[in-house]
Amino acid sequence: MKEGLKSSLLNKIKVTDKFWRGYQELVMNTVIPYQKKILNDEIPGVEKSHALANFRIAAGLEEGEFYGMVFQDSDVAKWLEGVAYALEVRPDAELEERADKVIEIIEKAQQDDGYLNTFFTIKEPEHRWQNLQECHELYCAGHMMEAAAAYYEVTGKDRLLHVMERMAEHIGKRFGTEEGKEPGIPGHQEIELGLLRLYEVTGKENYKDLARYFIEQRGKDPDYFVKERKKRGWVHFDMDVHNREYNQVHATVYEQKEAVGHSVRAVYMYTAMAELASLYKDEKLYQACCDLWENMTQKRMYITGGIGSTVDGEAFTIDYDLPNDTVYAETCASIGLVFFARKMLDNVIDGRYADVMERALYNGIISGMQLDGKRFFYVNPLETEPGVSGKLYGYKHVLPERPGWYTCACCPPNVVRLLMSLGKYLWSETEEGVYSHIPAGTEAHFDKMDVTVESNYPWDGRVTYHITGKTEEETILGIHIPSWVRPGSVQVRINGKEKNITADVEKGYLILKRVWENDEVELVFPMKIRKIYTNLKVREDAGCVAFMRGPIVYCFEGVDNPGLLQSYHIFEDAKMEEEVCKEGLLEGCVLLKIKARKLETVGDSLYSDIAPVRTLTTLTAVPYYTWGNRGENQMRVWMRGE
Amino acid sequence: MKEGLKSSLLNKIKVTDKFWRGYQELVMNTVIPYQKKILNDEIPGVEKSHALANFRIAAGLEEGEFYGMVFQDSDVAKWLEGVAYALEVRPDAELEERADKVIEIIEKAQQDDGYLNTFFTIKEPEHRWQNLQECHELYCAGHMMEAAAAYYEVTGKDRLLHVMERMAEHIGKRFGTEEGKEPGIPGHQEIELGLLRLYEVTGKENYKDLARYFIEQRGKDPDYFVKERKKRGWVHFDMDVHNREYNQVHATVYEQKEAVGHSVRAVYMYTAMAELASLYKDEKLYQACCDLWENMTQKRMYITGGIGSTVDGEAFTIDYDLPNDTVYAETCASIGLVFFARKMLDNVIDGRYADVMERALYNGIISGMQLDGKRFFYVNPLETEPGVSGKLYGYKHVLPERPGWYTCACCPPNVVRLLMSLGKYLWSETEEGVYSHIPAGTEAHFDKMDVTVESNYPWDGRVTYHITGKTEEETILGIHIPSWVRPGSVQVRINGKEKNITADVEKGYLILKRVWENDEVELVFPMKIRKIYTNLKVREDAGCVAFMRGPIVYCFEGVDNPGLLQSYHIFEDAKMEEEVCKEGLLEGCVLLKIKARKLETVGDSLYSDIAPVRTLTTLTAVPYYTWGNRGENQMRVWMRGE
Structure with missing residues (x-):
């Protein structure tokens, strides 16, 4: 761990299994470098980004006009956040130097009063903070705060952190319920998450409080944006200000019982609430x-x-x-x-x-x-x-x-930052101990124990936790038993000795509490193929069947299954087998071979009272996440069945 | 038949069966009177029509502004056409007098040069004939021609006919491929049908030729409307002029192989082509x-x-x-x-x-x-x-x-004119004889025979044709054997004597050729319930089953079937029974009782590997055309099945 840094899960957990480490390598070797070129408009034939140029112009380093969406700044923020996590996974001096240079520019683009947003700095300075509904100033700030926290967390460098602390101060002075402040809320939730990340890395309570303010204030006046729009008298996108559910201002967060509106805005808000x-x-x-x-x-x-x-x-x-x-x-x-x-x-x-x-x-x-x-x-x-x-x-x-x-x-950099910081999603660390949420291969150095997980999840159900205790206290190692595992069907051995875990599972976690020394916990999750049925209230999938094996949802593609996918019918007790793909794009994936009926229309009438002819056949299902990699074709997850 | 009138099928065939005569009564007693009030803005709380007022204003009988769509005139035309057919079914002096008065106004609204269109007469006289793509002048003319022909055909009154003959002349002078004319085509096909109706009642070849011109010219220059728009420099609706398939100008009618674009425009054009x-x-x-x-x-x-x-x-x-x-x-x-x-x-x-x-x-x-x-x-x-x-x-x-x-x-008056002229869709009369297309109850007086059809179709398969010959020649009586009847399964008795018809069916018609005297042909179509399967290429209905009995398609509604319609599953060889509805809204209809499986989700999870529980139940299906008459509820025609 780097000196001067508050310890965080990010620094403690390294992803090691083939599946996720493979994704991390892909991101580091392909996505991040490509993305950097995009931001710098270095890829010919690709839509202009201009995102870094906007910062250079705002910083006075370059002449020019703002170009792009009003939230173009967030592309740079998300790239930086992804880079930070990537540097944690695999140090890269050249990449870090590039990031440092970008941060220098960002610092110069910041205004004297702490304000940072290139659209309003370059293009519409007179409109600053007037259009929270549409203009994403708080959204961009939130993303840049997340980047600043991540970069500090990984590298220990605080230049961007300080930039965003100044911006947070600027925001805190302007928004709130106190006398002289505006009771503003963001049109696209995200600032809350940024402020909470600043709090996470600095421990400064005011960031936490400001995040709380934005959440608590939301929906107190469901007409806030209606009034804001009336007051300012201009629009940016001309978004419907009366669709209050769209950005979840229809009620206070305490009164919201149903997930409504723009789904990304919703889950960002729920995350901050949680x-x-x-x-x-x-x-x-x-x-x-x-x-x-x-x-x-x-x-x-x-x-x-x-x-x-x-x-x-x-x-x-x-x-x-x-x-x-x-x-x-x-x-x-x-x-x-x-x-x-x-x-x-x-x-x-x-x-x-x-x-x-x-x-x-x-x-x-x-x-x-x-x-x-x-x-x-x-x-x-x-x-x-x-x-x-x-x-x-x-x-x-x-x-x-x-x-x-x-x-x-928006999606590519979001994938990048999630995958490159995946470790912290796999584990929790509390006062009582540590909890493994997903049995992916990891090397983790927690305060009270080190854990190495050997795993070929999601293909293989055998997972081994090697624990080295660091304390004389009794500590919990919690291991999540996925809900798709039937109670009692998971085999567990502790230091080679079989253990019936039925009594030790609480809220889906196997709770092992002891003084850990050098111990080994081996679990075997039964990876049988499961037929999945939807609640019949889902009109589209009623009477249909989907397939899962472990956590993987499968789908059927035309490229593997001749004829029309809708002509196949899954029947009860049909034989289901698995097969590891030996070559090609899907090498290493477990594929499914499912016996099914194939219906064939008699004649070529559109409608007929002659029932289709049925033959038996075997279908191939591939992991859903791999679909659409082999050319345009039919795909479906839910198959007609019994 | 009224004196001075060309004999037409319309005048020769009277619909007598309960089913269609019931619909005709409904139209005469309810729809037409209501529609008249609408056109006159006499129904409070209903959107203003102003259609008749537009004509009064254009006629100089009233002061005011044009109000309504650019094709508002066609509402009056369609009403008049429906009224004409209604007068054929049941004379009504008061209704005829009203229609006469409307026609007087229309006549006065016609311009000296024959032009008739209230929008362009009142509102934009300078824009006449400049926007065939969007402005429906030819469309409105077509509908008024249809009304004029119908009114003449039924009442023998030719005032509106002459109005529209003058308009046809006006159009014929303006459009065509000859020197000095414009090679115009309608943006919404319909004028062709109007002209052909004028030809039908007057026998004047030039109307037929002009209709042919409009059909032949279509698509010769796929950019006709693009150029027209460029030339005029203004738009009415700002419709997409580059979507050539929308109004079927993408190719000449001879080159069109697929039904594309706006479906009403398409079938109106195909009708004229045929x-x-x-x-x-x-x-x-x-x-x-x-x-x-x-x-x-x-x-x-x-x-x-x-x-x-x-x-x-x-x-x-x-x-x-x-x-x-x-x-x-x-x-x-x-x-x-x-x-x-x-x-x-x-x-x-x-x-x-x-x-x-x-x-x-x-x-x-x-x-x-x-x-x-x-x-x-x-x-x-x-x-x-x-x-x-x-x-x-x-x-x-x-x-x-x-x-x-x-x-x-548009739809209500179209239903009116179809139902009130239904007779001519039920029969054809040719040189060789007459052909019954649909075995509905009718009284028909053809040139060579009178035929009375006794029928309780579509509920009952027993249909009796009573024929009285009027000639010594051998004449054909053709009777359509619907394609849903399995060959050989229809029973036929001629004058009480059973006949095997297998050899006498040509292209779906039982052909009976003889010198008709007083004869009786009785047919019994087997009205068993049929399971219908779609061609599996129809993704949405593959693996599903629909039900028909005779010509009637059935559907399932929530009001008759508790729970969720998607939770029912039709299985092979399930018992299917019929039941005549004894009371209520559907009295007299044959309903179906279908044995089915009902699936029920175990627990209330969204997804589960526990298969739904199955029980046996009986579903009720009602004729599709009756759906949505008993409150808002689920409805479906295609049920999941084997």
Whole structure:
């Protein structure tokens, strides 16, 4: 650990398994360098970013005009945050030097009063802070604070931290309920998370309080943005100010019971709520989080961990409305869901949260990135149809293949920062001990013990925890038993001795409390193929079957299965086998071989009273996250079944 | 038959069966009077029509401004056409007097040069004929020509006919390929049908030739509207001029092989093409119609006879794209499909056309009207979901209950004119004889025979044709054997003597050729319940089952079937029974009782590896056309099945 730094989970946990370490290598070797070039407009034929140029202009280092979206600054922030985490995973002097230079520019772009935002500095200085609804000043600040905290956490360098502390001070002077301040709230939640990260690395209470203010103030006046708009008399995007649910200002956070509106805004807010609940031991706020959690994960979430059913406002819709082919399920929203789950675990160690984190991580998030790291999905559908998906009205947003990542600025860097800081999502450390949420391979150096996890998860269910105790106290090692494991079916050996764990599982965690020396805990999760059924209230999936093995959701693609995917029918007790893919793009993945009926239309009438002919066949299913890597074709997760 | 009138099928055939005569009574007693009040702005709380006021203003009888859509005149035309047919069904001196007065006003609104259109007369005289793409002048003229022909055909009064003959002359002077004329084409096809009706009642060839010109000219220059727009430099609706398929100008009519674009525009055009093909004995044009027919009815038509899969342009999409819950399937489009089918029968007596006519008439058209005649659907979905249909993005146009008909001006009068002239769709009369396309109860007085059909179709399969011959020649009586009847399963008795008809069926018609005296032909169509399967290329319906009995498509509604419709599963060899509804709104309808499995989710998880529990139950299905008459609820035609 670097000197002068507050110890954090980030620094303590190294991801080592093939699966996630592979993703981290991909990000470091491919995504981050590419992204840097994009920000610098060094890739020909790619839409201009101008994001770094904006900072140089605002810093007075260059002449020119602002170019890009009003939130263009956040691209630089997210890149920096990803770089910070990457430097933790693998030091890289050249990359760090580049980042340092960017930070110098950012520092120079900051105004004397602490204000930092290149759009308003260069282009519309007279409009500063007038349009919180649309203009993302607080959003950009939040991302830059997250970057500053991460960079400080990893490198110990505090230049950007100080820049953002000054910005936080500027914001704190302006917004609040005290006399002389404005009771402002962000149009896109994010500042709360940034302030909480500043608090995390500096311990300064005022950041925590300011974050709390933004959360508490939200929805107190559901017409805040209506009034703000009326007062300023101008618009930026001309967004609908009366759709109060869109950015969750329809009610105070305590009164919100259902996940509504823009899904990324929602989960960023819930994350901040959950963190504040744990920091302030605020039971009422935690309860509000629980209500939202239950509604979202039990009524409004795809099997892949995708959230947001409609492109209209990239938003949640209503309970059990989960269409597969017109879905939104933005990659960023699933990432935000993981953020939220992780902060809920800081309140209560409960397997429900780890289960959802696992679901999103192994499925709906990494599906956002092409296996080569070069292209990205915003939208993660559960069914695609060539000629329809990406083409027809209502389906235009559902692309059947990943476009170049540069066309979408938000998801790629979000994937980067999550994957490069993955360690802290895998474990919790409390006064009582440590908790493994996901049995991925890691090397962790906690205060009271070191743990090395040997794992070939998600393909293999055998996971070994090697523990070296560092204290004479009794300490807990908690290991999450995923909810897909039937009670009693997981084998556990402690130092080679078989143990019946039924009595030791609390809220989804195997709780082992002892004075740890050099010990070994071996678990074998049963990796049998599971048929999954939806709650019948989900109209689109009723009467259908999906397949999972371990945490992996599977899908069927046209490239592996001849004919039409909708012509296959899964029947009861059909043979299901697994097969490790030996070569090609999916090498190392476990594929499924599923016996199924194939229906064939007799004749070529559109409608007929002659039942289709049935034959037996074997289908191949591939991990959902790998879909769309082998050309445009049909894909579906939910198959017609019995 | 009235003196001085050319004999027409309209005058020869009277509909007598309970089913269709019931609809005609409903239209005469409820719809037409209500519609008149609407046109006159006499219904409080209803959106202003002003359609008659526009004519009074244009006629100089009243002061005021034009109000309404640019095609508001067509509402008056359609009302008049419906009134004409109604007067044929049941003379009504008061109604006729009202119509006469309206016609007087229309006559006065005509300009000296024959031009008739209140929008351009009152509001934008300087813009006449400049915007064929958007401004519906030819469309309105076409509808008024249809009204004029109908009114003349029924009443023998030629005032409106002469008005529209003058307008036809005006149009003929302006448009054409000859020197000094403009090679114009309508933005919304309809003028062709109007001109052909003028030809039908007057026999004047120039109307037929002008209709042919408009059809032949279409698509010769796919950029015609692009150039027109550029030339005029102003827009009315600002419709996309580059979407050439939208109004079928992407290719000449001979080159069009697929049904594309706005579905009503398409079928109106195809109808004119089919009529011209028969009038000119144009084989090439008939072949073009056949290609379009095949594509539309074998790849782009709902089981209900609905066409147009998307709200985006109220249009066709691609082959086999037939979503049930985001469907458009406009009532008017199915009516146009019947027009097209009927004109195809004038080319070749072929059961394919009668089959589709039957499908649309008994299902997707009358579903457009509430059973009490007071409310109407534009959109006829095959699946609805409360909370989703009519509410969420992508489903807003799919209303779960019929709105007051006044909110949609086009479908109600189209239903009126079709139902009130239904007789001519039921029969054809040729040199060789007569052909019954649909075995509805009728009294028909043809040149060579009188035929009375006794029928309780569609509920009862027993149909009796009583024939009285009027000639010593051998004459054909052709009777369509619907394609849903298995060959050999229809029982036929001629004058009480059983007859095996297998050898006498040609292209779907039982051909009986003889010197008719007083004869009786009795047929019994087997009305067993049929399970219908879709071609598996239809993604949404693959693995599903629908039910038909005779020509009637059935659906399932929540009000009859407790729980969730998607939780039912139809299994092979399930018992299917019928039951005549004894009381209430559906009195007299045959309902179906279908044994099915009901799935029930175990617990209330969103996803689970515990298969739903299955129980046996009996479902009730009602005729599709009756859906949505008993409150908002779930509805579906296609049920999950084996």
